[in-house]
Amino acid sequence: MAVPDKNGPVPTAPHADPRGDPFPRTQFAMPARPPTFLxxxxxxxxxxxxxxTPLTVVGGAAGAGKTMLVADWAAALDGPVAWLTARAADKGCGTFWACLLQALRLAGVAPPIEVDAPAEAGHVDDALLTRLAVELSARDAPVVVVIDEYDRARDPEIADQLESVLRYAGRGMRLVLVTRTEPLLPLHRYRAAGAVTEIRNDELAFTSGEAAALLTLHGLHLPADDVGALVERTRGWAAGLRLSALAAQGEPDPQTYLKEFEADRTTIADFLVAEVLKRQRPETQDLLLRISILERCCPDLANALTERTDAGLILTGLHRENAFVEYLGHAWFRLHPLFGEILRARLRVCAPGLEAELHRRAAHWLRGCGSLDETLGHAAAAGDWECAAGAVVGDLAIGEIFTGLRSDDLSELFSHMGPEPRSPATDLVRAARELARCEVERGLCRLERAAQGLAGKNGPGEDDAPEVAAAQLSRALLEALAARLTGSPARAELAARAAERLRCEVPGRLLDAHPELTALLLTHLGATRLWAGRFGDARAALTTVVDSRRAASTAQAREECLGHLALIDYLQGWPDRAERKARAAVMTGDRRGCPLEPGPGLGYLVLAAVAVDRDELDRAQAFLDAAADASHPMPDPVVQAGRAIVTGRVLLARGETQAALEAVERTVVADVASPWAEAHTASVAAAAHLAEGRPETAAKLLEEEPGHEPLCLVGAAQAELAAGRPGPAVALLDRVRPQGRPGPAVTVRAALVRAQAAGASGDFATQRRLVAQALREARRERLRRPFHEAGPWLRPLLGTVPLSALAEGWLTPGPPSPGCPARPGERSPLPVVEELSGRERDVLRRLAEMMSTEQIAADLCVSVNTVKTHLKSAYRKLAVNRRHDAVHRARELGLL
Known part of the structure; x- marks a missing residue:
């Protein structure tokens, strides 16, 4: 508090300024802190x-808490404090200094008798100021002079005089300026000398912890997340927090109110309109209303909305004045969120219909100079769908509808687009959305109409050639997707060739910014080549995507390609390779909400197929269920055929032959038949007929399939043997070798059929040699199913030496074989899809101790939701669905 000066009695103070007006007492009184002051x-x-330091500047926006902060601090000081609220600073420098001298007197600091109040309102004698400075410099203890609302002192002469007194007063005065704007003092010199203390707007903002404490003082207790959201919305603005809290006190549900209140319907609006908006010139108010539709703006964009040329100066001035305009750097500004809400509400009242036009102008300006997200937001708000679609297509961003990163946002945005307008760009966007939902016929119609529209824009000398090329390239991507969904390899190749020609006509920066377009196109091309059975060509396209740079936008394409590469390995008979790639696809495919997601579904299908070959049927079913959850309800023909084949194999392995036949008889609609799909489908059907004792039917089924498919040849040979015709069986097997290098899933089955044929002809030595060869190849891949399918003739042989040693520990009960650890009488533990993390193991250990989810959370000092997340991940990795199964499986694997 202010104390009397120690240098002598305080003379009687004058009671009027140079104009004869009495001094208002409140001008010299420290504001009282409210009960809820924090x-x-x-x-x-x-x-x-x-x-x-001689100078302190506390600068911030209206309602930032500057005055209360300084008043609370000053009230606790031991020395004299002179407080002046500079409301009369605009009445002349004489009046200002008369008020300041009066504040000093009231603080107990008596100027010498010769330092009298200025006689004129607009003038002050330099000698008076010099004597005042000399008197202050002689003080033993400094006087703290606080000038509140210093932003009202706009006269440069006052600033010069105050700086002069401050300089000559030396240690005798500490000047504290509380202001909304930058004071007209040479702050650069004070900063260079380290002679100024500054508290700025950002520092005045309440932190989440301070906001929670403030709300508590108002009797409000909110969860931390709600407090954080309120701080984000108010940007920690003191007045906004206090006014919100006061309003919430009268609400039946304060928590909901603070989440959902409309700023323009609160006292916050009254405060900001009176203290900020109405203090501005008319042209500044107009600019603020117009830019309120923007998330951020730069001078050029603001000029486009106002049709003026001075936005840069206005925005810079507003920022310097702390007028709720924040500077983001690089010439970009944004309005305070609450101020923006209030301005938008006033814009709708003051200028009905202008908002849509402003959004349209912003969209067209941003399309050339801004971000795609901002362009789309404003175009949609204006209902300018041609601009929105043109931005997506022209920016080569149409692939983002499929990548999963922004697909939901884009789908939601364009769901509001009606049947009009019709342009190549809008047709392409509609086609993309329909193909993403696998509405192929409608998508193809849109593509055809887009092609017709683009055909009219291909004339020479067009100024929009890059945009036309971007549209044509976008169309090529959609054509490739349509080819994939319809099983049309020729259409995909045409699209790929068109895309290759168009790449050189599109700006390289767009291709670099959207790697997902090329990745998706190659993915679709690889999938159609796979469908056609061109495994080498398919592998080349798919591997290019997998080996591409790890951009977030290409993650789904890389995952899909891994799934397709895994399927190729499986179809060629290499289960271990297939499993590794399928695991990688599954591990990178833990996403939700993608519109077209065959990647992880295909990965799970391959894992299920490999599990069948290893006779791990429960695990195969778990993977099959996971594939059903992960895949789109209408996937491409590759996934449809893969699901039917794997489902049939699982059912067949369980002895459900009729159900297996029904599974593979489901029609896969495609423009072109797939040789491997037909071969594997026929193989499952033939195996079902063989199991039911109909070898002739099985042989007839396989005769109709392409003669170069190894799987069909082996299956046909098995059917011939079952029909008692070993000669034709061996002849069929002889045709397997010339077809490249089939993997062990094929060669093991072929060796077993040859062994059976050798035994039928009495060549038991050859039979044993071939069984030994099959066991050695199968053990590396843990292939058990071929031995179970071989028939009863094999069981006695597996009990003989040395075949029993080759089978022990992985195929038959017995001591574990090197590299394949297993306890006697048990199968070797099944591998997990992915290694468990340390925290997942911690959770499993407590699960084994019969602890509840809540108990585990408390024991590990984490939330219940975190425990559930770890459990879900562990279940997936262990291929189980229940707690008991997870514990049992973990024990099998030695994890517990």
């Missing part, structure tokens, strides 16, 4: 530095 120690400690 003392913030970090700011008070910073203000303590004001006692060490």
């Amino acid at each position: 003392r913030r120690d970090r700011l008070a400690e910073h203000l303590d530095e004001a006692l060490l």
